[in-house]
Amino acid sequence: PVSGDTLLRMIHSAPLPDFVAPTVVGIDDWAWRRGQRYGTIICDLERNCVLDLLPDRNADSVARWLKRWPGIKVVARDRAGLYADGTRCGAPDAVQVADRWHLLNSLGDALRHAVGRHRHNVAAAVQIMASAQRPKTGSSTAPPGLAQLRADRKAARRERWDEICRLREQGCPTSRIAHLLGVDRRTVQRWLAAGGEPEHSRPYRPSHLIGPFEAWLEARWASGCQVGQQLWRELQQQGYTGSRVTVARWAADRRARADAGGTVQPHLTWKAPTRRRCAWYLSQDPDQIDAEARLFLGHLFAQAPELATAADLAKRFVSLLSGSDIAELDEWITQAANSELKSFANGIARDIDAVRAAITTSWTTSPVEGQISRIKAIKRQMYGRASYPLLRRRVLLAA
Incomplete structure (x- = not known):
C-alpha cells in the first residue's frame, strides 16, 4: 500500500509523452467552473490526442503556443473571436476553420432571438390555433384570482423592462443595470437580446x-x-x-x-410552442414537421412576414454548410444583412474565410469536444485536488 501523497509525487515526476509535430489542430475552451472560469484545450485532429492544456482562455496564450509549432497548417476552432485573434498572431499562414456545429448553434440562437422580438406575433398565432380548437375542447378560462396574479406579474415584468431601457439609454453597462435592479446579469442580457420582457406561459401539468x-x-x-x-x-x-x-x-x-x-x-387546447421549439420549426422543411406545426407557421408568417424570410434564409444556410459550393455565401450574407438574421450575418462576414473553410474542408472540433468530456471525468475523480499542474499532467499522461 502507498499513500496518496506518494501517488501524487509519482504523477508529478513522470515524464510527459512526446508527440509528433502537429499540422492540424483543434482549439476549444473547457470549464474550470462553468460560466466563471475557463481554460483552453489544444488537440491533434489527425491523431485524436490532446497536445496541451492552457490555464486560461486568452488570445496571447494561444498565440504563444502556436508559435512553438511553425508547421501547423490548419486550425479548427469555435467562433470565439479571441481564438481567431490568437491564431492570426501565432500561426498567420494557417487556414482557420470555423466549426460547423458552432455555426449551426449560433444560427439557432439568432432564430430564437428573432422569435423573441416577435413574441407578440407568436402569441397571436397561438391564439388563432387555440380559437380554432375551442369549439371542440371548450373554454379554459383561468379563475379570477389566478388571472389577477398573472396580470400583476406581467405588469411587474413590464415595469422592470422599462427600467432596463431607461438605464440602458443612460449608458449603464449590463452589470450595473443588474446590480441596480437586483437581477442576474444574464437576465438583463437575455431581455435586451430579445427586445423585451419574456412572456411566461406555464403548460398544465x-x-x-x-x-x-x-x-x-x-x-x-x-x-x-x-x-x-x-x-x-x-x-x-x-x-x-x-x-x-x-x-x-x-x-x-x-x-x-x-x-x-x-x-x-x-387543458386540451393547443399547447403553445416554446421559443426554442418555435425556432426549430423555422429551421425545418415543412415535410419534416407535423400538420399542426405547419398550420401554426402559416398563421405566424401571416402575422410576421419577417420570420418567413428568416426561416428561408436559415434553411439556405444549412444547405450551404452541407454542400461544398461557397459561391452563394456572399449573396446569402447580403440578403441576410437586411433581415432578422442581421447580427448573425455580420458575424459570418467578419469570419468569412473560416466559414468558407468550414464548407470546403472536413475538419471539425468534434474530437476536441470528446476530449473535453474526458477532462470532465478526470476532474470529478480529482475533486478537491484539481489544480492546473496536476490536471494537465493527468490529461497528457492519459492521452
Missing part, C-alpha cells in the same frame, strides 16, 4: 403531490367543500406536504370542469 389524494379530494368536493383554502387545511391533516397554491389550482380546474358540465377537459 398534473401535480404528483395531489395524485395520491385525488379520491379524497373528489369525495370532499362532492360533499360540498369547494373552497381551496379549506381543502388545503384538511388535506394537510391527511399527510399532504404541497403548497396551498397547488390545491387552489386543482380546485379551480375542478370548478371549470363542473361549469362545463363535466364533459370536457379544459
